[in-house]
Amino acid sequence: DGGITQSPKYLFRKEGQNVTLSCEQNLNHDAMYWYRQDPGQGLRLIYYSQIVNDFQKGDIAEGYSVSREKKESFPLTVTSAQKNPTAFYLCASRIGTVTNEKLFFGSGTQLSVL
Amino acid sequence: AQSVTQPDIHITVSEGASLELRCNYSYGATPYLFWYVQSPGQGLQLLLKYFSGDTLVQGIKGFEAEFKRSQSSFNLRKPSVHWSDAAEYFCAVGAWEYGNKLVFGAGTILRVKS
Numbered sequence: 223d224g225g226i227t228q229s230p231k232y233l234f235r236k237e238g239q240n241v242t243l244s245c246e247q248n249l250n251h252d253a254m255y256w257y258r259q260d261p262g263q264g265l266r267l268i269y270y271s272q273i274v275n276d277f278q279k280g281d282i283a284e285g286y287s288v289s290r291e292k293k294e295s296f297p298l299t300v301t302s303a304q305k306n307p308t309a310f311y312l313c314a315s316r317i318g319t320v321t322n323e324k325l326f327f328g329s330g331t332q333l334s335v336l
Numbered sequence: 337a338q339s340v341t342q343p344d345i346h347i348t349v350s351e352g353a354s355l356e357l358r359c360n361y362s363y364g365a366t367p368y369l370f371w372y373v374q375s376p377g378q379g380l381q382l383l384l385k386y387f388s389g390d391t392l393v394q395g396i397k398g399f400e401a402e403f404k405r406s407q408s409s410f411n412l413r414k415p416s417v418h419w420s421d422a423a424e425y426f427c428a429v430g431a432w433e434y435g436n437k438l439v440f441g442a443g444t445i446l447r448v449k450s
């Protein structure tokens with residue numbers, strides 16, 4: 223079955239540590255997105271990529287980094303510069319790059335700080 | 337700046353009762369509008385979307401929404417709520433003029449009492 227796979231489901235980070243969240247899709251979608259979800263704040267866009275080897279910052283990119291070396295994969299690294307990383311992270315993809323096409327979401331990764 | 341407001345953080349309805357979740361947006365362009373639903377610890381699933389044409393749109397699971405340009409609203413409705421509808425609901429707005437970014441509301445948590 224086609225879909226978006228996020229791993230791990232739960233992740234713990236120590237102070238000063240970088241951690242990487244995985245997002246893989248086999249939907250052959252061009253565009254991929256990372257959102258951060260905090261209670262009462264909805265979803266906020268961290269980074270997005272419309273094509274391989276290209277990505278753009280979203281609204282809250284500071285303290286995060288991404289890569290898009292393959293169409294299927296869009297990993298997100300939460301760096302030590304992100305001082306408040308505890309949140310639920312959602313990866314999404316879209317078949318094209320046009321705003322009116324729906325997003326497909328993964329099941330999310332809950333990141334917590336030890 | 338673009339913004340989406342979901343004025344109700346929590347709503348509780350009795351099973352079988354009707355439901356209306358409110359969504360207001362502020363956009364300087366012709367918007368595309370979406371409603372997504374999220375079950376605990378899961379990604380988001382698209383309920384319905386509006387691009388153009390008929391302002392009353394039908395979605396999955398018996399939901400519908402009406403786009404009212406004069407009120408900048410896109411409220412979600414269901415005539416008879418089922419216990420399985422308990423979840424968090426997000427309104428999202430995008431516009432071609434603002435690229436590929438969707439702006440999400442903060443969400444409304446729906447509780448269903450039997």
